[in-house]
Amino acid sequence: MNKIFIDVNIPMYAAGRQHPYQIPCQRIIHAIAEKKLNAVTDAEVFQEILHRFSAIKALDIGFKLFDDFAVLLAGSVLPVTAEDMALARKLNEKYPRIKSRDHVHAAVMLANGVASIFSVDKEFDEIKEIKRVEPK
Numbered sequence: 001m002n003k004i005f006i007d008v009n010i011p012m013y014a015a016g017r018q019h020p021y022q023i024p025c026q027r028i029i030h031a032i033a034e035k036k037l038n039a040v041t042d043a044e045v046f047q048e049i050l051h052r053f054s055a056i057k058a059l060d061i062g063f064k065l066f067d068d069f070a071v072l073l074a075g076s077v078l079p080v081t082a083e084d085m086a087l088a089r090k091l092n093e094k095y096p097r098i099k100s101r102d103h104v105h106a107a108v109m110l111a112n113g114v115a116s117i118f119s120v121d122k123e124f125d126e127i128k129e130i131k132r133v134e135p136k
Helices: 009-015 022-033 041-057 059-072 082-096 100-111 124-127
Strands: 003-006 038-042 116-118 131-133
Touching: 003 100, 009 022, 009 059, 022 059, 038 041, 038 100, 041 059, 041 100, 059 131, 082 100, 082 116, 100 124, 124 131
Parallel strands: 003 038, 003 116, 116 131
Antiparallel strands: none
């Protein structure tokens, strides 16, 4: 089974308020829990969770999401290395309209042989080296 990267918006929509992406993202989370998906993420995703919930002054919710997602993906969290950051810099030069943190995820994916990402973020569609999978 091929690995698929889980972007931060998947657990956030799954755990968040009612939204058109909530149920599709919950299905992805359940598939991971049931070992139907060979899912990975990277350490930067956890920083994004903390950053977002700190910004909206809801760290208690952010800590719970952080902890639950860490348990769900235990053993499947890829590090972000200096080499990954160098590749992210190259991707940033090649795809300048995309957010830097998305370059980091793409670089980690490429360095670890992960070709696909579950994400609602359509910016990933511009990165030709990977394939975004729409959660819906």
